[in-house]
Amino acid sequence: MKNKKELETLRHSASHIMAAAVCGLFPEVKIAIGPSIEDGFYYDFYKTESFTPEDLPRIEEKMREIIKANYPFICKTMKKDEAIKEFKESGEKFKAEIAEGIEGDTVNIYQCGAFSDLCRGPHINSTGEVKFFKLLSVAGAYWRGDSSKEKMQRIYGTAFFSQEELDAYLLQIEEAKKRDHRKLGKDLDFFSICDEVGGGLVLWHPKGALVRDIIERYWKDFHLKNGYELLSTPHIASEELYSISGHLQTYSENMYAPMEIEGKPYRIKPMNCPGHLMIYKTKLHSYKELPIRYAELGSVYRFERSGVLHGLLRARGFTQDDGHVIVAPEMLEEEMLKIFNLAVEMLKTFGFSEYEICLATRPENKFVGEIASWEAAQKSIESTLQKTQYKYEIDEGGGAFYGPKIDIKIKDSLGRSWQCSTIQFDFNLPERFDIYYIDENGKRARPYMIHRALLGSLERFFGVLLEHYSGALPLWLSPIQTVICNINDEQTEYCKDLLEKFKQNGIRASFDGRNEKIGHKIREIAMQKVPYIVVAGNKEKDSGAVSARARGNKDLGAMPINAFIEKIKKEEADKM
RNA sequence: GCCGAGGUGGCUCAGUGGUAGAGCACCUCCUUGGUAAGGAGGCGGUCGUGGGUUCAAUUCCCACCCUCGGCUCCA
Numbered sequence: 195m196k197n198k199k200e201l202e203t204l205r206h207s208a209s210h211i212m213a214a215a216v217c218g219l220f221p222e223v224k225i226a227i228g229p230s231i232e233d234g235f236y237y238d239f240y241k242t243e244s245f246t247p248e249d250l251p252r253i254e255e256k257m258r259e260i261i262k263a264n265y266p267f268i269c270k271t272m273k274k275d276e277a278i279k280e281f282k283e284s285g286e287k288f289k290a291e292i293a294e295g296i297e298g299d300t301v302n303i304y305q306c307g308a309f310s311d312l313c314r315g316p317h318i319n320s321t322g323e324v325k326f327f328k329l330l331s332v333a334g335a336y337w338r339g340d341s342s343k344e345k346m347q348r349i350y351g352t353a354f355f356s357q358e359e360l361d362a363y364l365l366q367i368e369e370a371k372k373r374d375h376r377k378l379g380k381d382l383d384f385f386s387i388c389d390e391v392g393g394g395l396v397l398w399h400p401k402g403a404l405v406r407d408i409i410e411r412y413w414k415d416f417h418l419k420n421g422y423e424l425l426s427t428p429h430i431a432s433e434e435l436y437s438i439s440g441h442l443q444t445y446s447e448n449m450y451a452p453m454e455i456e457g458k459p460y461r462i463k464p465m466n467c468p469g470h471l472m473i474y475k476t477k478l479h480s481y482k483e484l485p486i487r488y489a490e491l492g493s494v495y496r497f498e499r500s501g502v503l504h505g506l507l508r509a510r511g512f513t514q515d516d517g518h519v520i521v522a523p524e525m526l527e528e529e530m531l532k533i534f535n536l537a538v539e540m541l542k543t544f545g546f547s548e549y550e551i552c553l554a555t556r557p558e559n560k561f562v563g564e565i566a567s568w569e570a571a572q573k574s575i576e577s578t579l580q581k582t583q584y585k586y587e588i589d590e591g592g593g594a595f596y597g598p599k600i601d602i603k604i605k606d607s608l609g610r611s612w613q614c615s616t617i618q619f620d621f622n623l624p625e626r627f628d629i630y631y632i633d634e635n636g637k638r639a640r641p642y643m644i645h646r647a648l649l650g651s652l653e654r655f656f657g658v659l660l661e662h663y664s665g666a667l668p669l670w671l672s673p674i675q676t677v678i679c680n681i682n683d684e685q686t687e688y689c690k691d692l693l694e695k696f697k698q699n700g701i702r703a704s705f706d707g708r709n710e711k712i713g714h715k716i717r718e719i720a721m722q723k724v725p726y727i728v729v730a731g732n733k734e735k736d737s738g739a740v741s742a743r744a745r746g747n748k749d750l751g752a753m754p755i756n757a758f759i760e761k762i763k764k765e766e767a768d769k770m
Numbered sequence: 771g772c773c774g775a776g777g778u779g780g781c782u783c784a785g786u787g788g789u790a791g792a793g794c795a796c797c798u799c800c801u802u803g804g805u806a807a808g809g810a811g812g813c814g815g816u817c818g819u820g821g822g823u824u825c826a827a828u829u830c831c832c833a834c835c836c837u838c839g840g841c842u843c844c845a
Binding site for chain 1: 772775801802804818835836838843
């Protein structure tokens with residue numbers, strides 16, 4: 195197994211080979227940049243006509259020629275001025291612009307065969323080392339990611355050190371497509387999004403709404419057990435509120451237009467925090483009450499540009515599992531640790547045990563509060579993280595303008611990571627809302643405030659859950675835990691009694707009494723990913739038993755009714 | 771928002787300058803069958819919307835809307 199650095203070098207070199215192939219096939223293109231990325235590489239080209247997917251095999255073919263020729267990668271150091279002059283003369287204005295931005299007097303040019311490119315390197319020794327690669331897709335992009343600048347054509351590809359790794363990756367892409375939560379949502383009849391309601395606005399069907407309700411109940415119970423108080427705040431609020439919070443000034447491009455009610459402008463809620471702070475402000479608070487922990491499954495609406503909507507993962511209306519903790523400065527560290535542990539406990543319950551944890555610190559320029567307070571807060575967050583067993587990275591300057599934060603990304607069963615939990619420190623709102631508590635000396639003191647979401651949003655989390663489990667939700671989250679099937683009409687009454695018994699024991703069950711062959715019913719129910727199928731024919735009826743079959747074709751054989759009920763109840767209790 | 775690809779019955783998708791087809795689903799009938807599709811018949815679409823070209827447009831052209839893949843952004 196080669197290390198990450200070597201893989202990046204391989205992929206980066208593959209992007210050069212691709213650029214060489216493209217320049218060979220399309221002499222009119224100008225080249226821009228071609229980095230390695232998490233799963234492969236890309237290269238941006240300037241070309242008036244778009245590439246089509248049909249171009250990819252031609253480019254791959256050309257790449258194979260270059261690889262076969264086994265050109266060495268030769269690094270030449272040039273005077274920067276000369277390089278810029280050369281790029282300008284050959285019309286490579288993007289390369290010239292990149293060179294101009296490089297510090298120092300010299301730049302490196304890497305050459306392989308007839309193709310040369312401004313590049314920091316490093317590269318592999320020769321093109322022949324790239325053996326296992328595939329071009330994946332074409333896409334539009336912009337020079338420097340700015341849509342007012344030139345439109346580029348981006349080609350994505352990937353490369354590995356072995357055919358096995360490449361095949362595994364391509365298989366994973368296929369598997370990810372099959373697991374797409376939008377497809378699963380439709381196939382399993384969980385939710386839909388329709389034009390008449392509008393993009394990014396989710397309709398929850400009975401089964402999806404039931405799963406959501408199971409999640410919500412667990413979540414509420416979990417928070418009540420852990421010292422939180424549940425709140426509920428309105429979906430619209432006077433603009434005045436968002437003027438106090440500052441959202442009107444800093445967040446208005448994500449807010450929906452105002453509506454006028456009795457001459458006063460109102461807005462749809464984009465954030466829950468202002469409402470929570472208004473609740474805090476309705477009375478005086480003693481230091482003895484702190485920390486005060488408020489939580490709400492708060493639905494918010496944010497304007498997202500149409501191009502970015504993506505099923506449940508990026509919607510316009512969504513429900514945050516929001517919480518705000520008001521804490522005295524000296525309690526901050528302890529409370530941060532508590533929240534972190536809650537997040538991990540909850541994520542584990544849902545079956546996510548691998549995380550990427552990130553501490554995002556003060557942005558370079560735009561921020562509120564004193565630098566000294568930021569540093570103190572960051573220090574306390576870091577000390578919190580050090581007390582946990584988890585590794586974390588520091589995202590320098592990645593914090594919000596109002597405070598540093600911890601983000602927890604979860605890794606799903608395909609190794610993809612998703613941002614869910616976030617714990618954010620806030621220097622801004624306590625000031626803006628002028629919230630305070632009365633300290634030991636009877637004086638007003640400014641508390642700290644922490645925003646936290648453990649799941650992120652119910653919509654996104656549900657989408658991630660669906661993809662993680664490929665729709666086969668654990669029993670405790672399955673909207674239908676078992677379907678009872680009869681063989682023929684002789685067992686209909688017996689099956690109805692079973693259904694009643696299951697329901698009385700809190701099992702989410704249904705009865706498929708259709709006049710269909712058992713194989714047909716099994717097939718349909720199995721495709722709906724129901725955890726258990728119970729078959730009751732005359733054999734079972736006569737012996738007071740059920741024949742059970744677990745998801746994944748596992749025949750459990752016949753067992754007494756109560757044995758089956760106990761089995762389900764145990765799995766439910768263990769959150770399996 | 772920008773670039774690209776698409777919008778055909780509830781779903782998945784064929785197809786065509788002469789106003790449409792399959793499979794699944796649905797309905798009816800036959801079938802009562804022991805672990806991933808029993809059989810027959812039937813209902814169902816002004817082919818995303820609005821213009822244009824044409825004797826004739828679902829098909830060609832233009833605009834718009836929406837979806838998808840990206841860019842950017844984000845819970």
